[in-house]
Amino acid sequence: MNPNETLPICIAGNWRLGQGDRYASLYPATGEPIAWLNAASIADVEEAISGADHAFRTSGWAQRKPHERAAVLYRVAQLIRERSEYLAQRQRLDNGKPISETRALVASAAGTFQFFAAACETMEDTITPMRGDNLTMSVYEAMGVVAAITPWNSPIASEAQKMAPALAAGNAVVVKPAEVTPLMALELAKICDEAGVPKGLISVLPGKGSVIGDAITVHPLVRRVSFTGGTSTGKHIAHIAADKMMPVSLELGGKSPTMVFEDADLDHAVAGVLYGIFSSSGESCIAGSRLFVARGIYASFIERLAAGAAALRVGDPADERTQLGPLITPRHRDSIESYVATGVADGGQIRTGGTRPSGELFERGNYYLPTIIEGLTNDQRICQEEIFGPVLVAMPFDNEEDLIAQANDSVYALAAGIWTRDYKKAWRFGRAVQAGNVWINTYKQLSISTPFGGWRDSGLGREKGRLGILQYMEQKSMYWGLNEEPLPWAG
Ligand code: NAD
Numbered sequence: 061m062n063p064n065e066t067l068p069i070c071i072a073g074n075w076r077l078g079q080g081d082r083y084a085s086l087y088p089a090t091g092e093p094i095a096w097l098n099a100a101s102i103a104d105v106e107e108a109i110s111g112a113d114h115a116f117r118t119s120g121w122a123q124r125k126p127h128e129r130a131a132v133l134y135r136v137a138q139l140i141r142e143r144s145e146y147l148a149q150r151q152r153l154d155n156g157k158p159i160s161e162t163r164a165l166v167a168s169a170a171g172t173f174q175f176f177a178a179a180c181e182t183m184e185d186t187i188t189p190m191r192g193d194n195l196t197m198s199v200y201e202a203m204g205v206v207a208a209i210t211p212w213n214s215p216i217a218s219e220a221q222k223m224a225p226a227l228a229a230g231n232a233v234v235v236k237p238a239e240v241t242p243l244m245a246l247e248l249a250k251i252c253d254e255a256g257v258p259k260g261l262i263s264v265l266p267g268k269g270s271v272i273g274d275a276i277t278v279h280p281l282v283r284r285v286s287f288t289g290g291t292s293t294g295k296h297i298a299h300i301a302a303d304k305m306m307p308v309s310l311e312l313g314g315k316s317p318t319m320v321f322e323d324a325d326l327d328h329a330v331a332g333v334l335y336g337i338f339s340s341s342g343e344s345c346i347a348g349s350r351l352f353v354a355r356g357i358y359a360s361f362i363e364r365l366a367a368g369a370a371a372l373r374v375g376d377p378a379d380e381r382t383q384l385g386p387l388i389t390p391r392h393r394d395s396i397e398s399y400v401a402t403g404v405a406d407g408g409q410i411r412t413g414g415t416r417p418s419g420e421l422f423e424r425g426n427y428y429l430p431t432i433i434e435g436l437t438n439d440q441r442i443c444q445e446e447i448f449g450p451v452l453v454a455m456p457f458d459n460e461e462d463l464i465a466q467a468n469d470s471v472y473a474l475a476a477g478i479w480t481r482d483y484k485k486a487w488r489f490g491r492a493v494q495a496g497n498v499w500i501n502t503y504k505q506l507s508i509s510t511p512f513g514g515w516r517d518s519g520l521g522r523e524k525g526r527l528g529i530l531q532y533m534e535q536k537s538m539y540w541g542l543n544e545e546p547l548p549w550a551g
Contacts (some may be wrong), residue, residue, distance in 0.1 A: 072111020073259035088156030099267035108263035112232035115260025122230030133177035135255035169220035180228035193543035202230030212238035242266035309521030314474030336503035342450035396449035474518035
C-alpha cells in the first residue's frame, strides 16, 4: 500500500478522485496514514445518485432472473474469499482491530453475499387465497436507489450486510462508509465490479456524515436508508425519513445487560462475560456492558473476572495473539476516559484497568486497558449511557424481580446475556428481558441466517435472515381478473 497515493472513490461506477477535502485513513495503532483519499463532495453525491438511478432503470439488473443475480453475488463471495488475507490486513490497518478479528469479519462478509445470493434465488412470491373471480398474488419489486450508511467498528461486515441484500433485491446502492474507515467499502465495490454487477449500480461516498450522509438521506431519488450507527444520528435520519415517507432501518446503540445466576457454569460465564464486553475492545453495539451478578457469588465472580480482564492480551493488532487492539481514534479514547472519570466521581471504584497501558508499543496508538468498575447503581450515568469501549460496570442483584426491572431499565434494548444451568429460569428471563437478541449460556454469537436488530433506542427494523432481503423491496398485490362476464356495476 502506497501511503502517498490518493485513492479514487466510486461514483456510479466511475473510479475517480472525490471532489471534497483530502484526508488520510490513520492506523489506530500508530496514528500513521495508511491511505489518502478525497472525500466526496455534494456534487459527487448528486452524480452518484442520478447515475445510480439511471443504472437502475437501464441496466436490466432488477429484471434479471433471481438466479442470474444470485450467480453474480456468489462470485462476489468467491472473490472476497480469494482475497481474504489482503482484505483482513487492510481492514486491520483501517480500523485497528486485531488480525484474528478482521479475518473473521472478512469471512462473515463472504458468507453474507453467499447467503443473500441463496435467499435471492430461492425467494418465492405467493398466490394468495382467491376470494372472488381474481387470481390474487403478492409479489416484491426492487425499490430503486437505496443507501447504506455504516459505522467504523466492523466495516466489511456492516457493509456486506447492507450491500448484499440490497443488490440481491435488484437495487442500486449508494454506500456511505464512516469517514475514518473508508477502505473496505471501496474494496467491496471493486469486487462487485469484477464479479459483474452492472456499472453504475454501486457508489461509495466517503466523507463527513453531517454533510455527505445528510445529502444522501434527503435526496428524493433515495428510496430507503439502511443505517447502522449512533442513536442520535439514527433519530436524525428517522426525522428526514418521516418527511420523505421513506422506509428506514436503524441499527443503533446499546447498553446490554448480562445476568449471572448462582447456578451458572462459572467457567463458561467468566469467559463469556469477558468476551462479551472486551472483544473488539468494547467497540461493539452488542457489548455486554452492564453486568448483574447474584450477590451470593458476586465477590468471587468479580475476583475471577478482574483477574481474567487483567490477563487479556492488549497489543499490536498485527499479532495473531492480540485480543484487544487500539481504539479507533484519540478522540474516542478521550470520551472513554471521560466516562471512566465520571464513574469514579459518582462513587465507582475501578477494579481493574481504568488507564492506558504503559510501554513503548502503546505510546502512539489509542490503547486503553480492559476496565471493570464497581460500586455504582444502574441509574447512574455510566450505567445508562453507551460508552462503546472496554468498560464494564458490575453490580450485584438480590432477587429476580429487582434484576429484571434493572436489566430493562435502559433506553436501549439491543441484546442481553443470561448465565444459568436452570432451563426454566433461562426461559423466564429470556422472555422477560426486553432486547432484540438474547444469548443464553453464550454471548455475541451472530448468524447471518438469524434476524438482528434492536428495540426502543437501539433501533427499528431487522437485518439478516432470509427475510432481510424484503427490507430492500416493495410489496405489491396483484389481482388478475378471471371472470367471464363484465363487472356487474358496468351493466
Ligand atoms: P455515527 O452515528 O457517528 O456514524 C455512523 C455513520 O453515520 C457514519 O458513516 C457517519 O458518517 C454517518 N453520519 C453521521 N451523521 C450523519 C447524518 N447527519 N446523516 C447521515 N449520516 C450521518 O456512529 P459511529 O460513531 O460511526 O458508530 C458508533 C455507533 O454505532 C455506536 O453507537 C454503536 O452502538 C452503533 N452501532 C450499532 C450497530 C447495530 O447493529 N445496532 C452496529 C455497530 C455500531
